[in-house]
Amino acid sequence: xxxxxxxxxxxxxxxxxxVAFWCNPISGHATLYWYQQILGQGPKxxxxxxxxxxxxxxxxxxxxxxxxxxxxxxxxxxxxxxKLEDSAVYLCASSPPGREHYEQYFGPxxxxxxx
Amino acid sequence: TQLLEQSPQFLSIQxxxxxxxxxxxxxxxxxxxxxxxxxGEGPVxxxxxxxxxxxxxxxxxxxxxxxxxxxxxxxxxAAQTGDTxxxxxxxxxxxxxxxxxxxxLSVKP
Numbered sequence: 001x002x003x004x005x006x007x008x009x010x011x012x013x014x015x016x017x018x019v020a021f022w023c024n025p026i027s028g029h030a031t032l033y034w035y036q037q038i039l040g041q042g043p044k045x046x047x048x049x050x051x052x053x054x055x056x057x058x059x060x061x062x063x064x065x066x067x068x069x070x071x072x073x074x075x076x077x078x079x080x081x082x083k084l085e086d087s088a089v090y091l092c093a094s095s096p097p098g099r100e101h102y103e104q105y106f107g108p109x110x111x112x113x114x115x
Numbered sequence: 116t117q118l119l120e121q122s123p124q125f126l127s128i129q130x131x132x133x134x135x136x137x138x139x140x141x142x143x144x145x146x147x148x149x150x151x152x153x154x155g156e157g158p159v160x161x162x163x164x165x166x167x168x169x170x171x172x173x174x175x176x177x178x179x180x181x182x183x184x185x186x187x188x189x190x191x192x193a194a195q196t197g198d199t200x201x202x203x204x205x206x207x208x209x210x211x212x213x214x215x216x217x218x219x220l221s222v223k224p
Contacts, residue, residue, distance in 0.1 A: 004157070042119075042203050042214025043158065056211060091157050101207050102146065106157025 002026065004107035006092050012113045018080035021110045024073070025094030031055075033104065034067055034077050035091040043091055049075065050100075082114045118142060119206055119215035127221040131193055136202055136218045138187045144206030144213075147180055147187045152201040152217070194222045 005024040013019050025032050030051050035043035046065065048055040052072040060067065064083070069075040079086055089109040096103060122137045138147070146165045150158035162171050164180035164187065171178045177190040187204055199222050204215045 041216050042205070044214070045211055048211075093157070101210070101212055102148075102163050103160060104212070106159070108156050 004092055004094055004105055006090075006107040006110055008110055009108065010111050010113075012115065013082055015084055015114050016081040018078065019082055019112065020076055020078045021090050021092075021112075023075045023077070023092030023107060025075075025092070026096075026105055028096065029094035029105070030072070030097050031095040031100045032069060032075050033093040033095075034075070035093065035106075037089045037091055037109070039088070046077070079112075082112075084114050087112055087114045118208075118213050119204055121202075121204060121215035121218050123218060124216065125219045125221075127223065128194055130196055130222055130224050134191050134194060134220070136189045136191075136220070138189075138204035138206075138215050140185050140206065142206070142208060143184050144208050145184075146207045147184070148205045148207075148212070149178055149187070149189055150203040150205065152203060153199075158201075158203055194220075196222050196224050198222050 004026055007022050011019055032049045034046045036046050037043040046060045047057040047067045049069045052069045065079055067077045089111050091106050091109045093104040093106045119138055119140050128134055146163055148163045149161045151161055152158040162178045164178055167182045167184045169180045175192045179188045202218045205212045
């Protein structure tokens, strides 16, 4: 079974530029999460989708971050404009039906460097 | 302020030694999970503990959930170089997983 796919794996941009990350969850997983992991810290939830609806985006900085999951499958996370403090690894995860929170399968992440 | 505090933050040991990593909080969690993360990869779930006082064993790894569901520990017996990685605890609270800052384990041959 294929795991959670993310692209790109690495991205370097200058501050005030925009960037987008893509995630394709495990087939059949209705729940999708985006996390931000700053160096030396644990992942922090940014947004959680159930199919194509948002369940929790309370920690998403909505003035610059946006995310969508239009067809309930793959998802895109965008940052515009980027700040230096956005440098982090952005992780996507998905859960099988009925196992939300108890089983999360993570992708390899996208390492973003903002200069 | 970190809701889940892990200790130690860094641990370097020799192969064959035993070690314990702690995950502490003043808050109660519905369940608690332990993950292992290698460089350049996402976290991989090791175990989920749900009941206060629960003990789970996974080969050389033993996980315990505190009676009050506020803390947990991970004990590794006879560590191997393949155990090297970042160990993360994560508690379920308010429908959201809250992660600790991680314990970076290095096992030297």
